[in-house]
Amino acid sequence: MHPPTHTASPSELGLWLILAGFGVYHGLNPAMGWLFALARGLQQENPRAVWIALVPIAIGHAASIALAAMIVLALKEFIAMNTLQTATALMLIAFGVYKLMNWYRHPRWVGMRVSLPELAGWSFLMATAHGAGLMAAPALLGVMEMDGLGGMSHSAGANVWLAVSIHTLAMLLTMAIIAWVVYRRLGLMVLRTGWVNFDLIWSVALLFVGGIAFVTAI
């Protein structure tokens, strides 16, 4: 364990930024939520429906990240940190390889008419199936190791919940901005050119994060 410090070092600040950055990235992906919210707004011919739908989508996503956080928090009690870091890195690499081979496969569950709780469930499923929590796990392990943001003394658990919140807020904010820009400014035709292959990028990102985590752990 590191000795307690009273100011966030650059690398520690970096971890929080990484978690927020993952949130931005998850928020950008149309398949993760904002497009569904937009479709509901168009279907109900009501812009408010877009913003309302973003909330359960963020909750579902947060639940998936929180599940990953709970698993690592629990495992930390039984497994040495370094072993846990190495295992997480290896899982990320394995999952990244799997996604690289199967990037085009996605869960099939809902239709276009879903209740708000179902929307949260869908978002949880999408995030979990795509390994969003796994991608955030090395950073979550990192924040367990340090003091709170701005030098406040926090337990590992509190840090993790702060991390989940930062990640989710970044995702929610990104989704809201994108949805607003597409709804009000760009129009849906932007999907034809702008919907880049997030799935392929995603698999590469999983591998990249896994690689970095592995190098850091050993």
Next chain:
Amino acid sequence: MTLLRPDSTFYPSARQAMQAPPERFGYVGFLNVGNGKPDGIAVVDLDPASATYSQILNKIEFPHVGDEVHHFGWNACSSALCPSSAHPHLERRYLLVPTLRTSRIYVIDTKPDPIQARIVKIVDADEVASRAGYSRLHTVHCGPDAIYVNALGGTNDGQGPGGIFMLDHYNFDVLGAWEIDRGPQHLAYDFWWHIGHDVMVTSEWATPAMFENGLNVEDIVNQRFGHALHFWDLRRRRHIQTVDLGAENQMVLELRPAHNPNKTYGFVGVVTNTTDLSSSIWTWYQEQGEWKAKKTIHIPAEPADADHLPDILKPFGAVPPLVTDIDLSLDDRYLYVSCWGTGELRQYDVSDPLNPRLTGSVRLGGVTAKAAHPNGTPLNGGPQMVEISRDGKRVYVTNSLYSTWDDQFYPGLRGWLVKLNANAEGGFAIDPDFFVDFGDTRPHQVRLEGGDASTDSYCFS
């Protein structure tokens, strides 16, 4: 699969798809009957600027004989952009051709060369039967989550129930029957959906035993053909409501739901009415959660001298219109109606779906009318499968219905593909410069490069 961006033929909404470039090629399913030759898909040049315009560029022949090609469709379409089950990097590349007699599915790859397309996989009847329990494969629709195919028969020797099964998007494996609870549904014909409302609609023709060996007039007189619409929960795969159009309305065929996913209405054609041999179009709609249907177009039979009629029609002294296909333009404005018996193609303005307005009519062939093409070519058969370009400006029509039924109504049928040009504000005319003679082969469905008006589903309005 496309590696970086979505397929350029995918559009978020039908309105936006109308801006798509004009089709350069069409794929036309053709039958060979009784001459020992296989069926296949013809690639036709539809580009007026091309030196080979209006010619067949290639024929992809099947390795088997007697398949009875009927409807077919693309593996993927704009529904891949649906946010509930987005698969944005699918590619509109493969034509899936189910066979109506032999229950196979030919998978044809149209890339890299759309003209020299080739068969890359055959899903055989045994796989469909063992995994889904169906036979006599009919229509294909590209869903956001799978490829949906329907079948008119079960695996019990020409009986029902017919139904729907799914194929995997990527490897075309049969995933299994779609229905979890089919309710009272037994007969099948067409299916499509209100994708924005998670509602499936299916229609009714007959069991294979009733149609494979030709039309038995007794079955019409005794009202044994299908006469109902079925509404289903698309997501939970359960039957929710039957709407009976009345037993006198025999053979409820092509379903054309509004392309706008916010709407909950559509059109269906009825082939014949047992009281007066008329055909009709019905508009279905939702009212306070209930599905309803109202007859909105009536097309009467035309009296004729029995001497000029084929044997099957002699007792009636009239030519029934026999509406066998209809098609709705992407702006949900114009409905085209094929009267295969009388040889008439009609255009209706259906902006007000419960009050269609006739805006155009042309004559092509017909049992007694035998109207010639404006280029002077005599035509037999009548307008049957009709397909509209995405921009709504061009309409293509072929003249074969079903092998054994062709022989009863149009003995010695010779195949043709005709093009019509539609005016933006209603009305349309036969293009005198376009005519494809299929000779003694019989063309059925037409699929246009990049999509057409009966392929794609859109999740955005």
